[in-house]
Structures are given as structure tokens and as C-alpha cells.
Amino acid sequence: MRRIAVLTSGGDAPGMNAAIRAVTRTALAKGWEVYGVRQGYAGLMAGNFVPLGARDVSSIMQHGGTILGTARSSEFKTEAGRCKALHALGSFGIDGLVVIGGNGSQTGAYHLSQMGFPVVGVASTIDNDLYGSDITIGVDTALNIALESIDRLKVTATSLERAFLVEVMGRDCGYLALMVGIAGGAEAIVIPEVETNPDEVVRLLSEAYRRGKSHAIVVVAEGAKYNAEALAAHFREHQGEIGFELRVTILGHVQRGGNPGAFDRLLATWLGAEAVEALARGEHGVLVGQIKGEVRTTPLAEVVANRKPLDLSLLRLNDVLAR
Numbered sequence: 001m002r003r004i005a006v007l008t009s010g011g012d013a014p015g016m017n018a019a020i021r022a023v024t025r026t027a028l029a030k031g032w033e034v035y036g037v038r039q040g041y042a043g044l045m046a047g048n049f050v051p052l053g054a055r056d057v058s059s060i061m062q063h064g065g066t067i068l069g070t071a072r073s074s075e076f077k078t079e080a081g082r083c084k085a086l087h088a089l090g091s092f093g094i095d096g097l098v099v100i101g102g103n104g105s106q107t108g109a110y111h112l113s114q115m116g117f118p119v120v121g122v123a124s125t126i127d128n129d130l131y132g133s134d135i136t137i138g139v140d141t142a143l144n145i146a147l148e149s150i151d152r153l154k155v156t157a158t159s160l161e162r163a164f165l166v167e168v169m170g171r172d173c174g175y176l177a178l179m180v181g182i183a184g185g186a187e188a189i190v191i192p193e194v195e196t197n198p199d200e201v202v203r204l205l206s207e208a209y210r211r212g213k214s215h216a217i218v219v220v221a222e223g224a225k226y227n228a229e230a231l232a233a234h235f236r237e238h239q240g241e242i243g244f245e246l247r248v249t250i251l252g253h254v255q256r257g258g259n260p261g262a263f264d265r266l267l268a269t270w271l272g273a274e275a276v277e278a279l280a281r282g283e284h285g286v287l288v289g290q291i292k293g294e295v296r297t298t299p300l301a302e303v304v305a306n307r308k309p310l311d312l313s314l315l316r317l318n319d320v321l322a323r
């Protein structure tokens with residue numbers, strides 16, 4: 001191993017820059033050369049590589065997003081696209097690749113490694129839906145951003161005795177909604193993993209109103225069958241039963257744009273450094289993640305074949321705590 005490349009792919013996540021820095025400086029310390037790939041797999045296919053020295057990754061750790069840029073590439077999902085990428089890697093004399101990203105990105109990493117190229121993944125997505133890491137880079141910061149928004153919404157909701165439907169990201173995974181709902185003291189949490197009857201949410205809200213609550217928060221995952229828009233339409237038909245006046249807030253990409261907190265910077269640093277150590281010991285075709293508090297590798301084949309389970313007992317706990 002003499003020369004490696006690093007890329008960020010898919011949705012940006014707070015902490016990606018800390019991972020780029022850790023990969024770069026750990027590799028430089030081994031006497032290797034490092035190239036950054038711009039715009040994820042799109043840049044990999046186009047040969048959009050830039051040399052990274054120690055100073056190029058100075059003072060980036062505290063910023064959200066990714067200095068390398070990122071992209072979602074449909075061409076890389078094809079064999080022809082991946083052949084282009086292999087050609088570009090070959091023409092730059094790259095011996096190993098670090099892919100920082102979530103599910104789609106690690107699926108791409110798996111396919112590339114199946115074609116014989118040494119690839120190591122670093123678990124990074126705000127969705128926390130990646131098998132092979134209990135928590136992924138960006139989750140903690142995204143949770144705190146959503147939580148701060150909910151705390152603010154509660155202030156105005158209380159003043160006017162309103163209920164807020166707050167939609168959070170997560171694609172088809174309810175992790176962010178579940179965690180932020182519990183931490184934010186939501187009256188109800190709606191996630192894709194559990195079929196929710198909207199009449200049941202109407203009942204919860206109207207009971208909360210009759211119990212004298214001055215506000216109510218329903219946290220909804222964007223991937224739920226009844227997302228914020230669908231629930232709001234249903235609630236409008238039942239406004240009389242609910243009691244609270246209703247408002248809807250969709251947090252969207254706001255959750256992704258924050259500067260990483262200490263947890264994400266540290267996690268990214270550990271995972272990024274370990275990705276280089278894995279390449280150094282000849283271990284590739286793996287994802288570096290955190291499992292039971294330790295930095296561990298999991299074969300990419302296992303990562304792409306499995307779905308990370310969500311602890312649904314927390315949903316029942318919230319029903320009790322929301323009284």
C-alpha cells in the first residue's frame with residue numbers, strides 16, 4: 001500500500017470532514033500518498049482526484065458537510081460505471097480506497113471490492129440505518145439539531161395551545177424520529193417500522209388535550225406510511241375531536257447541515273483512522289463501524305445483506321412517558 005484515495009458519498013453527514021482528516025493524516029504518517037476524490041462516485045468515474053497533504057485537511061473538522069463534495073450516482077450502480085472507476089483508480093496508481101458514507105455508498109463499495117479492488121468503508125449517515133455500526137457518523141449531531149427545533153416549537157405551541165406535527169428525516173428508517181421523539185418528550189411517534197392508525201394518533205392528541213396539556217408534539221418519520229402531510233390531511237377532518245389547533249413543520253435538510261458535535265468528531269476520527277489501519281494490515285472489503293462501544297470491522301457482504309433492527313420497546317416506553 002503506497003497511495004490511497006478517499007471519497008464521501010450519498011447524503012453529507014456532520015463529521016465527514018473529521019473522517020477525511022483522520023484518513024489523510026493516518027495514511028500520511030505511514031508514508032503513503034493520499035488523494036481526495038471530488039463528488040463521490042461521480043468523481044471517481046471521472047478521475048476527479050486531488051492530492052491531499054496534511055495542510056489540506058487543517059481546520060476542517062469543526063465544519064459540517066464535506067470538503068470533497070458528495071453525490072448520488074446512478075451510473076456507478078452499473079458494471080460499466082464501476083469499470084470506469086477502476087480505470088481511473090488504476091491511472092492514478094491508487095492501491096486502496098476509503099468510502100465514507102451510508103447504505104447506498106457501502107453497497108457501491110461492496111461491488112467495487114467484489115471486482116477485486118481493496119476498499120474499506122466508513123459508516124456515515126444521519127439515518128443510522130447501516131448494519132455493522134451501532135451508531136454512524138452524523139447521527140448525534142442530526143439528533144441534536146432536530147431536538148433543538150422541537151424544544152423551540154414547544155415554546156410557541158404552549159403559548160397558543162397547539163399541536164405540532166414535526167417531520168424528521170431518516171429515509172425508510174425510524175431511528176431519528178424515535179430517538180428525537182423520546183428525547184423531546186413527544187406525545188406520539190410515527191415510524192415506518194410500525195403500522196400506525198391515524199385515528200389512534202387523533203385519540204392520543206385528544207386525550208392529551210383533555211388531560212390539560214398545553215401543547216402536543218407528534219414526531220413523524222419521513223418514511224412512515226402516514227408522513228406529516230398525510231397525517232395533517234387526516235387530522236384536518238378530525239379537528240373538532242383533537243382540541244389543539246394544528247401546525248406542521250418539516251425539518252428536512254436542516255438536520256444535515258449542522259457543525260458536528262464532539263461525539264461525531266470523535267467517532268469520525270476513530271473510524272477514519274481505523275479504515276487506514278485496516279488497509280495497512282491487508283484487511284479490505286469491510287466496513288469500519290462502532291459495535292458495543294468498540295471500533296470493529298464487518299465484511300461488506302454482511303453489511304449489504306442485513307438490515308439493522310430498531311429497538312421497538314422504546315416506542316412502548318414513550319407511550320408510558322407521554323402521559
Ligand code: F6P
Pocket residue numbers: 011072102125126127169170171222256
Ligand atoms: O440518507 C440521508 C438523507 O438525509 C435521508 O434522511 C433523506 O431521506 C435523504 O438523505 C435526502 O436525500 P437528498 O439530500 O438527496 O434529498
